[in-house]
Amino acid sequence: MNIIITKDYQELSEKACGIIEKQVNDKPDSVLGLATGGSPLGTYKQLINGCQERSVNYENVSTLNLDEYIGLDKNDPQSYHFFMKKHLFDHINIRSENTYIPNGKAVNLDVECERYEQLIDDIGPPDLQLLGIGQNGHIGFNEPGTSFQTKTHIIDLEESTRQANARFFDSLDMVPKQAITMGIQSILKSEKIVIIASGERKADAIRSLLEDEPDENMPASALRAHKHVTLIADEAAYQKAG
Ligand code: F6R
Secondary structure, rough: OOEEOOOOOOHHHHHHHHHHHHHHHHHOOEEEEOOOOOOHHHHHHHHHHHHHHHHOOOOOOOEOOEEEEEEOOOOOOOOOOHHHHHHHHHHHOOOOOEEEEOOOOOOHHHHHHHHHHHHHHHOOOEEEEEOOOOOOOOOOOOOOOOOOOOOOOOEEEOOHHHHHHHOOOHHHHOOEEEEEEEHHHHHHOOOOOEEEEEOHHHHHHHHHHHHHOOOOOOOHHHHHOOOOOOEEEEEEHHOOOO
């Protein structure tokens, strides 16, 4: 695993942006795997600047997002569809028909999982997958205990995950209890993976990712089997490792 330690979140975001922009400049029809949540917000801000000020071109780029809450409409402000438009897609020259996110309102969710996994194979797999990491070590919404063999599937969110994400909702009650997520195996299909972690609350997960044996109770540890992973962590997230 390549490890990049940055002094703070700003530098982390700039580094992640630099890797993504290099990917897009080197291969203009790249497929990018994208994440939501707080961690990538700074990266997305930098990418928007890059598109607007450095002419990085997303015209032929496709994206596949990791996950979506079950039960939220695409236009719901808390949905990951809405998040991606608000924080990235509406501000870069990507074609909306080239952006893919699981449909959390599908009538048949099992069929939706199969359809999305097929999309990963047909459009992707991503040349580069951007990941955050949960305090409990989840990647995508693969909670501890998820098999490393999983493809896109439905997951019951852990209470700690719902609590961590409640900051984006009016109240904890409004945080959905389930999500559709790429599985661990789906994530590992990507050519390259960049995982970003900022802040002290991620320190235990990062220490475990780097030091403990791979274990399904620590979903991110599956990344140890991947040939091209870059961890970008700020000093606060890295403090307990090493
Ligand atoms: C989001 C996702 C999650 C988050 C993780 C960290 O699409 O897949 O794994 O990356 O929950 O969330 P933040 O960045 O909000 O701490």
